[in-house]
Amino acid sequence: METGLDVFLDRSISKFKDANIGLVTNSTGINRELRMNIDLFLEKGLKVTKLFGPEHGVFGAAPDGAKVTDFIDPRYKIPVYSLYGDNLRPTKEMLEGIDVMIYDIQDVGLRFYTYIYTMAYCMEECAKYGIKFVVLDRPNPLCAEIVEGPTIKKDFESFVGGYGLALRYGLTIGELALYLNNEYNMGVNLTVIPMRNYKRSFFYDETELLWNTPSPNLPSLEHTILYIGMCLFEGVNVSVGRGTVHPFRYIGAPWIDSKKLYEELKKFNHQGVTFRERIFVPAAFKLQNQVCNGLEFFVTDKKKIKPLDLAIDVIATLRKIHSESFQWNDYFHDQSPRYYFDLLIGSDYYRKAIEEGATSKDFESIWQEESEEFLKISKKYWLY
Template sequence: MKIGLDLFLEKDYQTFVGKRIGLLTNLTGVNGRLIPAIDLFHEHDGIELTALYGPEHGIRGDAKEGEEVASSIDPYTGIPVFSLYGETKKPTKEMLDSVDTIVFDLQDIGSRYFTYIYSMAYAMEACAEYGKQFVVLDRPNPISGIPMEGNLIEQDIRSFVGLYPIPNRHGMTVGELAKFFNYEMGIHCNLTVIQMEGWDRSLYYDETDLFWVPSSPNTTGVDMTILYPGTCLIEGTNISEGRGTTKPFEYIGAPFMDGYHFARTFNDKKLPGVLARPISYRPNIQKYKGEVCEGVQLHIVDRHQFQSFQTGLTVLELIAEMYPNNFRFNQNETGKYFFDLLAGSSTLREIILKGKSQIFLEDCQKQLEQFAKQRGPYLLY
């Protein structure tokens, strides 16, 4: 197969000869031989690379989640790097003065919480506003392009971890999302998508011939990305989602949990395609840093049967039921719940506490049917 980056450098760049190019990318923007797009563009005789733009985690991927990144000069190329995860998340006019076209080359992970797709959307908005072209170099959805899971975001709960009404697992590539955002969300920028060749939407990332490059410090592999549409919700609670371990979003626990009891109770639910194994671990950052947590590691038995969103809700529901005096949804200093932003819902917290998630899941199916029809015209593969 060939990704959008390969095809752009082979032939499509010719359309943009004479244009000043800005590249929105990071360490995931590499070709099949792991050469960075930054280097390939910088050294290409037919491409005038004049600016770089970096999303969350920075252009070299060395910033932790949520950490603001400053604009800088890239030490390897000498090209200005404009941060889109610092003072602004949307390119300003000044950030775009040195370019005619922005080229987007980032590896998404297939979940709506992941901020790269919203950096793309904001850059598209800026290009529409200031008369610039926008080009997406398409890459695979690492958790395939067929299954969809979850709910659509409520209008009043949109944020940078859920900007548009798409489900938790959307089943689209960045190129397809760009087309969807451009028309369904009314951006209307001058958009070009460089499609892949040889990718089938049933494929998971480890079924391609591409090397795995972590999209962020905690995207450790394909199993983690399959779990993430459900286990990311745990971030909005006082339960450790495994950050600070070798298995973030696979490990789930807290000092007050009994891992053996929880694993047995979870496995008794017989959820499709997943088993829980009791574990103890000591996170080295964030929640319960340095403390022993008991809990489980979730193991995917059958990725084609597994339902991540259902699994995440079941985990939270069980913890709330088993540890009612310890479990809580975290609030910020203004009393807002980060969980609501992740969930895209103002009601899911109470539904979990009442043990009624099955009703919520049934409503999700109706929303997914609606989204499947809406996304249909924008699918490229």
């Protein structure tokens, strides 16, 4: 299998020999031999004049949520602009002198992953100034056949949710760019360089590519599969294992009775996953240096597991058995206090329903209807 980067270098590079290129990338911008895109571009004689980095920076090393600053790259002697600092969008000054912007970042196929909004904002700004936009396509590691979960509602759009997306949207990053450009009338001069020998049924471990760690807290495909649902714990007062060796495989807090939680969760009989009681101490982030009682999850069948249902049921159980300690996290968005859980899941309906005793089974018909509706729209942009 060849990524869009491999195909671009092999077949499309001559079209860009005379262009001044702005490259939006990070440490995932590698070819099959694990070589960085910028090195390969410069070797081929392309003029990369500016670099742009999303959350975690161009080296993928900055912590979750940390602002990243601009700098001059000491190796390439070119400016590196952060799109996760003072600016989430490239400014007119940043874009000056650029003929084409190339986006080459590994996605994970989930609505709350911030890289996709960096791409969307770059597309919108390039459209304003007549700059061509090229996306080098990469696999959806969670397979591009599955659309799952609720769609984002307009009143709950943020940098972790927008553009009418289903939570698990079942598109490659190139297909997503086509969807954004057409469904939201961005008007950018867009080119997508497709992959070769890719099947949308592939999970990442079926591509024969080495795992391309997309961000610091997704060290494996298993962690990424669990992230589909466990990211929702960012919206409650529970550690999701950030600051441990297994982010999104662990959940816990000092106040949790892990034995009771384990027993209650077993009753749901979730498929494709097993779990055990686990005590851990996060070295950073939420509940740093505190002993957390909770659970550790193991994916036993990546095609049967429903991480979103699993996460909802854990949250509902915690609220039921620890109503005195469980809390929803506030999040200040556009100067107004909001619940972060609502922004992640796309509506305040689910939080309110859980408070009334709902579990995942109460949401299944809604999710199925919304995901099927999104699939009808997004299927027009399938490339594979």
